[in-house]
């Protein structure tokens with residue numbers, strides 16, 4: 001939850017796990033990000049919203065090292081992501097980040113459980129252990145019955161659930177989710193969003209979620225928001241057999257903080273404009 005004594009600009013860079021400063025990015029000369037700064041604390045759930053074309057996807061791509069910014073910097077856990085050699089950046093993305101896109105991109109030749117277990121298998125985890133972890137997430141996402149099927153035999157919405165399981169199976173430090181509920185029906189959206197945010201809370205995963213979906217902003221962990229389902233009850237047991245999922249207190253919004261982009265700039269919370277004498281960084285467009 002956003003602590004009331006946090007400044008509206010979000011955590012200061014000194015406390016942040018993930019930081020972007022002065023990010024600019026142009027697609028073939030067409031500007032998509034214009035001086036965006038963002039600091040995300042460990043375990044924080046931040047929603048990035050804004051109209052179509054405002055730069056949400058580009059921001060997540062830059063933060064996760066999938067794109068290198070034209071200007072500015074991205075740091076994660078003390079690492080300058082934008083200057084890492086490609087192989088190191090690849091390893092960082094594979095081992096410590098998770099990614100969910102708006103379309104499920106699964107490997108057609110692999111079974112559903114192998115797809116879900118892929119991050120563990122690539123990291124050298126034994127097949128039996130990887131299978132167990134994948135099965136637990138597939139169950140939680142209501143697709144365990146398809147564990148042995150090929151992705152082609154599933155509905156698009158089921159494939160997206162498998163993609164969500166794959167993003168969570170290695171319990172990444174940061175999970176980037178770009179419109180993760182786009183292929184889902186309204187009722188499914190609520191469950192998948194809740195599974196994502198509950199998993200993030202229980203496993204201390206930092207979540208950066210880009211969404212046009214008003215439900216992300218309006219849903220309540222007690223199910224009182226739009227499209228709430230009874231699936232909360234099933235989320236008590238955490239995959240991995242570790243600490244039970246701690247539910248967010250009733251009435252709390254699922255995201256800690258929302259950052260709004262418009263035309264490649266942060267427009268809310270309003271960026272600080274006046275630097276203070278003690279705080280020279282406060283003059284940057286920082287949220």
Ligand SMILES: Nc1ncnc2c1ncn2[C@@H]1O[C@H](COP(=O)(O)OP(=O)(O)OP(=O)(O)O)[C@@H](O)[C@H]1O
Pocket residue numbers: 027028030031032050051052053054055056057058059212
């Ligand atoms: N591959 C690309 N080539 C050229 N321009 C692009 C490309 N990807 C994005 N853009 C442009 O960059 C700007 C930001 O796009 P981006 O996809 O980051 O925004 P978005 O907020 O995620 O939009 P949406 O909600 O539609 O996904 C838009 O003007 C878009 O047209």
